[in-house]
Amino acid sequence: MKIYLVGGAVRDQLLGIADEKTEKDWVVVDSSPDEMLDLGYRQVGQSFPVFLHPGTQEEYALARVERKISKGYKGFEFDTSKIVTLEQDLSRRDLTINAIAQTKDGDLVDPFNGQEDLDNGLLRHVSDAFSEDPVRVLRVARFAARFKKFGFKVAHATHQLMKQMVSSGEVDALTPERVFKELEKSLSYETPSAFFKVLLACGAYDRVFAALKSRDKQSHENPFEILDNLATDAMHIKFAIWLKDEKTEAITELCNNIKCPKKYKQLAKLAHKTYQFATSFDNQSSNEVFNFFTKTDALRRQDRFSELLATFELLGIDVSRIIELRGLLNMIDISQLNKENIGAEIQIEKQRVIESFLNAT
Template identity: 70%
Template sequence: MKVYLVGGAVRDRLLNLADDNTEKDWVVVGASPEEMLDLGYRQVGKEFPVFLHPGTQEEYALARLERKVAAGYKGFEFDTSKAVTLEQDLSRRDLTINAMAEKNGELVDPFNGQEDLDKGLLRHVSSAFSEDPVRILRVARFAARFNPAGFKVAHSTHKLMKDMVSSGEVDALTPERVFKELEKSLAYKTPSAFFKVLSACGAYERVFVPLSISAHQNHDNAFELLDTLKTNQSQLKFCVWLIQESVENIDQLCQRLKCPKHYEQLAKLSAQFYQFVQSFTQQTPEEVFEFFAKTDALRRKDRFVDLLAVYQLLSINVDAINRLAEQLATIDIASLDKSNIAQAIANEKRSIIQLFLNSAQ
C-alpha cells in the first residue's frame, strides 16, 4: 500500500500558491476498502470508495479507473481493485497540471504537467476528457483563476470542448455543479476568462439558458468589466454580470441553476432598477416611493446595502438614495394616527420623499 499527495495541492505547491489552508487530496495504491477500514479510515461517498483520515479528516481515495457507460458526469463505472496503478489513476484526470502526484518530496509527473505549468497551458490528459461535461466548467474556472499568470487553454483541449458542446454532452451538466463553478469563478480576480472560455467553445448559451452572449456586447470590454470591480463578493459580481438582462431572463436562469435566493433576489432588483437609479432625483415622488417599497429597503437593510453596492461598482452615485433612506428610517411611528397606521406611515413617507426631491432639484 502506497499513499501519494495528488492534484491541486501538488500543482499549487509548484506554483508557490500552497499554504496551510490548501486542501489536500490523497490517492492510495494497492489497498482494498476493507484494509482502509481496518486502519481506522471512515468511508464516505457511494459512487467510489473515498475515506476520511481518522486524524486529519483529509480525503484518501483508492486509485481507480473509469469506464463511460451513460451520458453526464455520473455515467461512469469504477474499478478500484488493488491492481490499479498510480499512472492509471492519474490518466483519468482532467488536465495535465492536475495529474501530478508526490511522495516524500519526489514528483510523479507522467503527463508533463510541470512543463505545462511552466508554459501556462491548460491541456487535457487524454481523450477521456470528453466523457465528463464538468470538465468544460473546470477548464473555464481554471482559466479564470490562473489568467493573471497568463494561462491559456490548449488548442487541442479547446477543440475537444467544442466537440462536447456539439455532441450534446454539455447538456448533461447538473444545475448545482454549474452554479458551484460559476460562484467560484466570480470570486477570482479575473472572472471574465471563465465566461470567455465558455463563449469560445459555444457552451455559454447552452449552460446559461436563456442568456445570450449578445447582451454583453453593450460593454466596451464585454466580460472584462467584471475584472475591474473592486470587490471579492461573488453575489455582487453575479448581479453586475446580469445587469443588462431582463428580470424575466434572470428569473429563468436562477430557477434553472437553483441559485440561492439571495443571489436571485438581488440580481433581479439590480437589473429592474438599473436605469431608474441613474436618474434618481429626476423621478416622481410616487416612483421613488415604489422603489423603496419594492426593494423593501427599510426592513431588508442588508440586501438594500448590497443593492446600492452593486450600483456603486457600476460607478453610479447613490449618495442621494442613502440620504433619503436615512430620513425615511427616522419616522416617529408613535406620533402618527393609529386609526390606520399603515396609511399614516405611507403618507409620512410620501411627504418626506416629496420634500427631499424638491430640495434636490
C-alpha cells in the same frame, strides 16, 4: 501501500499559492478496501472507495480506473479490483496541471508534463477521456478564471475538444447543482470574466445559460470584464452585475434552471429593474422615488437594500443621495402620526419627506 499527494495541492504548491486552506487529496497505490479499514480509515465513497484518515479526516482514494457507461459526470463505472498504477490513476484526471503527484519525500511524479504546462501557462487535457465528463468544460473555464492573473490560456487542442463536447450534446447532461457550484466558485475569483469567455468561445455559454441572450463568440472582446477586480467578495453581487442587462424573465428562468439560492435571484432581479433608475436618481419624480423605496422594500429589508446600493456603486453610480434619503425615511417618528389609519399616515409622511428632500436640492 504507497501514498501520494495529488491534484490541486501539488499544483498550487508549484505555483506558490498554496496555504493552510488548500484541500489535500491523496491517492493510495497497492492497497485494498480491507487494508484501509484495518488501518482505521473510514470509507465514505459508495461508487468507488474513498476513505477518511482517522486523524486528519483528509480524503484518501484508492488508485482506480474508470469506464464511461452513460452520459453525464455520474455516468462512470469505477474499478479498483485490479492492480492500478499511479500513472493509470493520473491518466484519468482532467488537466495535466492536476495530474502531478508528490511522494512523502517531496519527489514529483509527472507522467504528462504538467510542470511544463504550469511554466507555459497552459490548460491542457491529459487524454481524450476528457470528453467523457461534461463537468470538465466548466472546470477548464473556472481554472481559466482562477489563473488568469498568471496568464493561463486554454490549449488549442483542449479548446477543440470542448467544442466537440458541446456539438455532441455531452454538456447538456450537466446538472443544475454542478453548474451553479462551478459558477459560484468562478465568481469568487478576482477575474471571473475568463470563466464566461472560455464557455462562450467553445459554444457552451449558450447551452449552459440558455435562458440568456446570445453573445458573439467570434468577438475578440471580453464582454464580461466588468466583473474583474471588483471591490467585493460577495458572489451574489457579482452575479447581479453579470445579469443586469438581461430581461427579468430570463433572469428568473436562469435562476430556476441552475437552482441558485434565493438571495442570488432576488438581488439580480432588483438590480436589473432599478439600475437605470439609480443612474438618474436626481431626475426622478417624487412618485418614482417613492415607488423605488417601496418596490425595493428599502426600510424593512435594509441588508438587502445595502447590497443593492453596493451593486450600484460597483457599477459607478453615486448612491450618496439615496443613502441620505433613506436615513431621513428611517427617522420618521411613527408615534407622532394619527393612529386611526396608521398605514396610510406612514405612506403620506414618507411622500412628504421625499418631496421635501427633492425640492431642497
